Amino acid sequence: MGRGVRATQQWATGPYSTVGKSEPLPTSDEDVGIDLGVMHFAALSSGSFIDHPRYFRKAEKKLASAQQALSRKKRGSHRRKKAVQRVAKGHRKIANQRKDFHHKASRALVNQYQVIVFEDLRVKNLTKRAKPKQDKETGQYVPNGASAKAGLNKSILDAGWTTFTGIVSVKAAWAGRTVVFVNPFMTSQLCSGCGVVVKKELSERWHRCRCGTELDRDTNSAKVILQHGYQHLSGGTRPTRATA
Numbered sequence: 332m333g334r335g336v337r338a339t340q341q342w343a344t345g346p347y348s349t350v351g352k353s354e355p356l357p358t359s360d361e362d363v364g365i366d367l368g369v370m371h372f373a374a375l376s377s378g379s380f381i382d383h384p385r386y387f388r389k390a391e392k393k394l395a396s397a398q399q400a401l402s403r404k405k406r407g408s409h410r411r412k413k414a415v416q417r418v419a420k421g422h423r424k425i426a427n428q429r430k431d432f433h434h435k436a437s438r439a440l441v442n443q444y445q446v447i448v449f450e451d452l453r454v455k456n457l458t459k460r461a462k463p464k465q466d467k468e469t470g471q472y473v474p475n476g477a478s479a480k481a482g483l484n485k486s487i488l489d490a491g492w493t494t495f496t497g498i499v500s501v502k503a504a505w506a507g508r509t510v511v512f513v514n515p516f517m518t519s520q521l522c523s524g525c526g527v528v529v530k531k532e533l534s535e536r537w538h539r540c541r542c543g544t545e546l547d548r549d550t551n552s553a554k555v556i557l558q559h560g561y562q563h564l565s566g567g568t569r570p571t572r573a574t575a
């Protein structure tokens with residue numbers, strides 16, 4: 332099979348296969364910055380959140396027990412073959428659920444917003460682990476937010492963000508919307524109210540600045556991301572790529 336053939340098939344069955352055709356929408360006067368994350372699937376600069384679907388967790392539990400069952404089966408046995416099938420089915424189910432969720436969430440965003448700004452995840456290492464925090468007196472490691480961060484299995488999250496921003500980009504292009512990708516550097520540390528750096532540990536969920544700005548840290552990031560997107564559209568240099 333030639334390379335081109337495979338590429339075509341991938342297009343037909345891949346994440347963009349049901350994106351749809353050109354359907355320009357009336358111009359919207361609302362724009363949005365989006366912080367994709369682990370606590371929430373997405374924090375919007377408007378202050379609202381898109382949460383990870385609950386069924387991801389359910390499917391994840393099921394998959395974990397199927398994998399455990401598989402590990403107990405004898406190699407070459409009929410039962411093992413069955414267990415392998417169950418694991419594969421679990422993966423397929425999660426992939427389908429994710430695809431469905433991505434399409435619904437991206438459709439909602441494109442319908443509502445004219446300019447959609449994301450961080451460029453190609454330059455952000457999202458799987459980077461939070462450094463363990465050590466208690467100064469006991470020397471014991473204490474929770475640092477990483478455990479909350481790891482609430483959903485990485486395998487479920489990882490396949491998500493790049494595919495999602497890709498789907499949003501395609502739908503946005505069809506609809507005549509603009510998607511901007513900005514450099515993620517410092518977006519979580521800058522104050523959306525006054526622009527100064529407010530250093531925060533990963534475990535600190537709240538952004539509080541001397542200028543009086545107080546809000547959820549991810550919402551703050553989303554607002555900064557939107558500001559950086561505007562800087563790009565007005566001729567600045569922050570973004571790394573844009574679709575329009």
Ligand SMILES: [Zn+2]
Nearest residue numbers: 522525540542
């Ligand atoms: Zn401030």
